[in-house]
Amino acid sequence: MGRDENVGKLERVDWLRNHIRVRIVSQELKGGALFFKKGVVMDVVGPGVCDICVDESRELVQGVDQDLLEAALPKRGCPVLVLRGRHEGVYGTLLERDSEKKTGLVRDADTHELLNVKLKQVAEYTGDPSDIGY
Structure with a gap:
């Protein structure tokens, strides 16, 4: 015995940030009336909750x-804002999308470096860049 209880469990990554655009992918909210609707995160009120x-x-x-x-x-x-992965926290512009590979090319607004990221790691950013240090 003596096995760690957390072995085999995936650690949850909290990716929410203020001012990103999200899509509701659950029918639990408002009896399904908001299913697949888009919205903007106004406030992250706790770990993984907004x-x-x-x-x-x-x-x-x-x-x-x-x-x-x-x-x-x-x-x-x-x-866009990169929400997770190697370039987490980078703000920039989405230059290209490759739907087949599920990747995108982002130009960092600060360094102008071109970054290849997975599309699931980025979100549209609707806020003022100065709010995130850009």
Whole structure:
């Protein structure tokens, strides 16, 4: 015996950030009325929990767990924030999207370096870049 209880369990990565666009991927919220709607994270209120403003209705939905959301895929030319991975925290512009490879090319707004990232690691950023140190 003596095995660590956490062996085999994946550690949850909290990826939520203020001012990113997300999509609701659960039918648990509001009886499914918000399923697949997009919104913006207004406030991260705790680890993996946020308040979002739904784009369509401008309704504020509070206490939403990140497991009910996914980062909304940004369009080419949109400002993005890298949420996880090697380039976590980088703010820039999405220059290209490769849907087959599920990757994108991001130009870092600070260094102008071109970064290859997985699309699931980035989200459209709707806030002021100065809020995140850019």
